[in-house]
Amino acid sequence: MSAVLAITRKETKGFYLSPNFYIVCFLCAAIFSWVYPNVLNKFSVALQSFVYQPEMPKQQLNIHYQVFLPQLNILNLILIFVVPALTMRLFAEEKKLRTFDLLLTSPVTSAEIVGGKFMAVMMAIFGLCFLSFLYPAATSVFTSLNWTTLIIAFLGIFIVGGVYAAMDLFASSLTESAVVAYVMAVMLNMSVWFIGIGVDVVDSPEARRIFEHIALNQHLVGLVEGTIRTSSLIFLLSLIFLFCFLCERVVESSRWR
Amino acid sequence: MIEVQKLTKSYGGIQAIQSLDFQVNKGEVVGFLGPNGAGKSTTMKIITGFMAPTSGKAIVGGFDVFENPIEVKRRIGYLPETPPVYGDMKVRDYLKYVAELKGVTKSKLEKNVANVIEKTQLGSVERRLIQNLSKGFKQRVGIAQALVSDPEVLILDEPTVGLDPKQVAEIRDLIKELKGQHTIILSTHILPEVQATCERIIIINQGKIVAQDTLSNLANLKSGNRRVHLRLRKPSTDTAQILSAVPGVLKVEAGTAEKDWVLDTQENEEMVERIASQVIQKGYGLLEISSARADLEDIFLKLTYGQNSKNEAQV
Numbered sequence: 001m002s003a004v005l006a007i008t009r010k011e012t013k014g015f016y017l018s019p020n021f022y023i024v025c026f027l028c029a030a031i032f033s034w035v036y037p038n039v040l041n042k043f044s045v046a047l048q049s050f051v052y053q054p055e056m057p058k059q060q061l062n063i064h065y066q067v068f069l070p071q072l073n074i075l076n077l078i079l080i081f082v083v084p085a086l087t088m089r090l091f092a093e094e095k096k097l098r099t100f101d102l103l104l105t106s107p108v109t110s111a112e113i114v115g116g117k118f119m120a121v122m123m124a125i126f127g128l129c130f131l132s133f134l135y136p137a138a139t140s141v142f143t144s145l146n147w148t149t150l151i152i153a154f155l156g157i158f159i160v161g162g163v164y165a166a167m168d169l170f171a172s173s174l175t176e177s178a179v180v181a182y183v184m185a186v187m188l189n190m191s192v193w194f195i196g197i198g199v200d201v202v203d204s205p206e207a208r209r210i211f212e213h214i215a216l217n218q219h220l221v222g223l224v225e226g227t228i229r230t231s232s233l234i235f236l237l238s239l240i241f242l243f244c245f246l247c248e249r250v251v252e253s254s255r256w257r
Numbered sequence: 258m259i260e261v262q263k264l265t266k267s268y269g270g271i272q273a274i275q276s277l278d279f280q281v282n283k284g285e286v287v288g289f290l291g292p293n294g295a296g297k298s299t300t301m302k303i304i305t306g307f308m309a310p311t312s313g314k315a316i317v318g319g320f321d322v323f324e325n326p327i328e329v330k331r332r333i334g335y336l337p338e339t340p341p342v343y344g345d346m347k348v349r350d351y352l353k354y355v356a357e358l359k360g361v362t363k364s365k366l367e368k369n370v371a372n373v374i375e376k377t378q379l380g381s382v383e384r385r386l387i388q389n390l391s392k393g394f395k396q397r398v399g400i401a402q403a404l405v406s407d408p409e410v411l412i413l414d415e416p417t418v419g420l421d422p423k424q425v426a427e428i429r430d431l432i433k434e435l436k437g438q439h440t441i442i443l444s445t446h447i448l449p450e451v452q453a454t455c456e457r458i459i460i461i462n463q464g465k466i467v468a469q470d471t472l473s474n475l476a477n478l479k480s481g482n483r484r485v486h487l488r489l490r491k492p493s494t495d496t497a498q499i500l501s502a503v504p505g506v507l508k509v510e511a512g513t514a515e516k517d518w519v520l521d522t523q524e525n526e527e528m529v530e531r532i533a534s535q536v537i538q539k540g541y542g543l544l545e546i547s548s549a550r551a552d553l554e555d556i557f558l559k560l561t562y563g564q565n566s567k568n569e570a571q572v
Contacts, residue, residue: 002357002360003357003358003360005357006354006357006358007358010346010354014345018345097339097341097343097344098337098338098339098341099341099342099343100341101307101335101337101339101341102337102341102355102358102402103358104306104307105305105306105307105330105333105335105337106330106355106358106359107327107328107330107331107358107359107360108327108330108358109327254308255306255307255308255309255326256308256309257308257309
């Protein structure tokens with residue numbers, strides 16, 4: 001267990017003490033600082049017009065739907081491209097620079113290696129989520145917010161970030177090249193969204209239900225609305241577990257290949 | 258301490274090592290010798306549990322490497338061919354990290370790290386990023402990480418590559434110092450290194466052990482284990498014949514220069530005397546004569562490259 005912590009600590013330091021991570025944070029902040037005030041402004045204009053249009057749907061008057069949801073969608077988009085950049089070097093570069101030899105000849109199991117690295121990526125994703133959480137939090141100066149809903153929404157995106165992290169770690173473990181790992185990881189991340197298209201294509205209700213269940217956005221929408229559904233949680237966590245497990249198998253395979 | 262039985266590893270169709278058998282006792286320093294591509298690194302990687310053998314067994318400290326890799330890894334410090342260092346870490350932080358990975362307890366951690374930094378003389382660079390260090394320093398950091406958990410078994414894959422002569426000497430002294438406290442396997446193709454540090458040698462060629470014995474026994478192994486170098490001023494065409502007729506001379510070879518001769522003879526105190534008197538009698542004009550025991554290099558070349566590596570004027 002202490003080995004997991006050692007790896008987590010080392011990799012987390014690697015993120016937070018490297019300029020690259022701060023460049024990513026800066027770019028995120030730049031995007032949010034540009035988009036968020038605009039969305040917020042549009043929302044406030046819409047609120048004013050409510051006075052003249054009382055029949056307006058109630059959802060359009062909810063700051064969670066009109067402001068926070070678009071922001072979370074942007075954050076999600078950012079994570080699709082940023083998480084692979086965080087994970088790509090974790091295995092690929094270790095293999096290339098031969099530092100993987102050190103991990104594999106230390107009294108550490110493959111599961112501990114993957115666990116340590118996964119936790120470190122989660123720490124970095126937490127940093128990004130925290131950064132974007134500051135924008136809604138700052139809004140509380142102007143209005144009263146439903147904090148629980150907001151926090152659950154961010155927890156949701158954090159868990160989705162975990163799914164990306166697990167998939168991207170797996171991609172990184174497959175190759176020695178960080179670039180290949182990055183491209184593969186982005187493909188994987190996007191594919192979990194494209195799978196949702198199946199809902200509109202298939203005819204049979206069973207197939208439709210299956211597609212609805214494996215489409216990531218269905219689960220995220222629920223969390224963003226502030227409802228924690230066990231089925232969603234189980235689905236997301238089992239995705240994380242599945243890819244961590246696959247990754248562990250790949251790491252373990254280098255011992256007998 | 259280390260026991261290897263019928264160890265075989267093949268990569269696809271290529272057999273890297275074939276049915277290796279050897280033992281290393283506790284506290285021994287064993288040199289693992291062989292030309293490039295002989296299978297040294299492969300064998301070491303298997304012993305460290307880094308990769309699995311195709312067949313056969315390796316046992317370290319009573320634990321099978323494949324059945325119980327964690328216990329084996331606890332007992333081993335390993336320096337691979339390329340030192341496994343992270344460029345973006347500082348030397349001290351890196352060594353602490355390795356110590357944590359190897360399961361060194363918190364109470365011992367600081368002491369162990371300070372110890373290896375002193376042993377490998379890294380004090381002057383301990384707060385610098387590893388990527389900014391020279392190759393020699395990186396190599397020393399690599400040795401330090403192998404030592405930091407104070408392991409029972411040390412496996413060093415070409416530990417002195419990239420070091421300057423002074424550092425090479427220091428590393429050799431360090432290895433000598435570690436003798437007795439640790440069981441050490443050292444792979445190299447630099448022969449003086451083995452002579453300077455190892456008690457026992459395993460010579461491996463094309464995946465097979467061709468010799469394993471103590472250094473002095475190996476030197477005796479070769480027939481005609483005294484070698485006489487001869488330089489003559491005016492040799493004649495039948496010099497080789499005349500010289501090989503001297504009782505005790507086993508083989509006469511042309512030396513590197515035109516008038517040089519190299520004679521393999523029986524181990525006998527009088528050989529130099531006999532050859533010298535013969536040369537003087539014939540009036541060849543003796544310029545220089547010296548005798549040396551067959552050195553490791555000869556044994557190594559003979560065992561790994563066979564007889565046909567030199568132009569031999571055997572009569």
